Amino acid sequence: MTTKPIIIVTGSIKSIFFEIFFKSLKKKYQSPLILICNKKNLIQQMKKFKFKRNINLLNINNLRNSDLNKSTINLIDINLKSSINNKKNTQFENEYIKQSFDIAFKLIKKGFSYKLLNGPINKKTFLNKKFLGITEYISNNFKQKKTGMLIYNKKLSVCPLTTHLPIKLVSKKITKGSVKEKIEIINEFFKKNLKFKPRIAVTGLNPHCESILNFNEDEKIISSIIKSSIRKKINIKGPFPADTIFLKSNRKKFDVILGMYHDQVLTPLKTLYEYDAINITMGLPFLRISPDHGPNKGMVGKNKSNPLSLIKALKFLDKR
Numbered sequence: 001m002t003t004k005p006i007i008i009v010t011g012s013i014k015s016i017f018f019e020i021f022f023k024s025l026k027k028k029y030q031s032p033l034i035l036i037c038n039k040k041n042l043i044q045q046m047k048k049f050k051f052k053r054n055i056n057l058l059n060i061n062n063l064r065n066s067d068l069n070k071s072t073i074n075l076i077d078i079n080l081k082s083s084i085n086n087k088k089n090t091q092f093e094n095e096y097i098k099q100s101f102d103i104a105f106k107l108i109k110k111g112f113s114y115k116l117l118n119g120p121i122n123k124k125t126f127l128n129k130k131f132l133g134i135t136e137y138i139s140n141n142f143k144q145k146k147t148g149m150l151i152y153n154k155k156l157s158v159c160p161l162t163t164h165l166p167i168k169l170v171s172k173k174i175t176k177g178s179v180k181e182k183i184e185i186i187n188e189f190f191k192k193n194l195k196f197k198p199r200i201a202v203t204g205l206n207p208h209c210e211s212i213l214n215f216n217e218d219e220k221i222i223s224s225i226i227k228s229s230i231r232k233k234i235n236i237k238g239p240f241p242a243d244t245i246f247l248k249s250n251r252k253k254f255d256v257i258l259g260m261y262h263d264q265v266l267t268p269l270k271t272l273y274e275y276d277a278i279n280i281t282m283g284l285p286f287l288r289i290s291p292d293h294g295p296n297k298g299m300v301g302k303n304k305s306n307p308l309s310l311i312k313a314l315k316f317l318d319k320r
Helices: 017-024 039-048 090-109 123-127 134-141 167-173 176-194 217-226 262-273 308-318
Strands: 006-009 033-037 055-057 073-077 115-118 148-152 157-160 200-203 236-240 256-259 278-282 287-291
Touching: 006 090, 006 308, 017 039, 017 308, 033 039, 033 090, 039 055, 039 073, 090 115, 090 123, 090 134, 115 308, 123 134, 134 278, 148 176, 148 262, 157 262, 176 200, 176 217, 176 256, 176 278, 217 236, 256 262, 278 308, 287 308
Parallel strands: 006 033, 006 115, 033 073, 055 073, 115 287, 157 256, 200 236, 200 256
Antiparallel strands: 148 157, 148 278, 278 287
């Protein structure tokens, strides 16, 4: 059986992606890699980082597996007229990223591959407040409403119930339906893609799962769902206070921690594992992954960026 290629959208132009991508190619992958970006910019970056490899230019309109070459950079060229060096041209960069995604989505929908990786993207400028994050942007393009963000590490993963949502709006999104949905998405993803039933811990929303208010989300919503019939088919426990669930003795008991908001679970995970984690969108009809960090404009061109998260992302897709 032919190994499906990994389709790569390089993301924001002003980012560390090419540096970490060239570093990641020191590793061997069974899946062919298809890069979607501007050829001129790619060549400039190759010269800057003294990276030498032949470019295999692909025809998107007549693309076959036999066209791919593992020893070269398989490239789909995004040829736009605007200058890629214009730092102020946000509109151009947004169009560049959108065109890259559109080509990737087309290949996925045609069944050419089920493996998608995107490089770091400046969400603030690209999404322009239309979506909370890239997870939601991609989910919307495939009309998938029941999806979730998983920050994956083999030892411990986390999933925020709400993603890039302002804190004052978080409690409004915590419902019995939303908690139950995320638990089921996590369980299904692990069983389908990792071939085991995960041990899931759920955090509370309030400090120590307590509240001075009459309505306590931890008791009325989260605890209610965990005690429901869902326990008969899913290994789920909680709610646990967020300030102690990440203690070493507690971490050993679980594979995934479902938190109520973004920084509640991402901050401790990144403190524990730093770049040894990847961002996976659960609930899609294909695998979508990205490195678990942003463009990091301050490090562009310095050749000091850590490629570990990108390597982990490529290896995860390569094995599937």
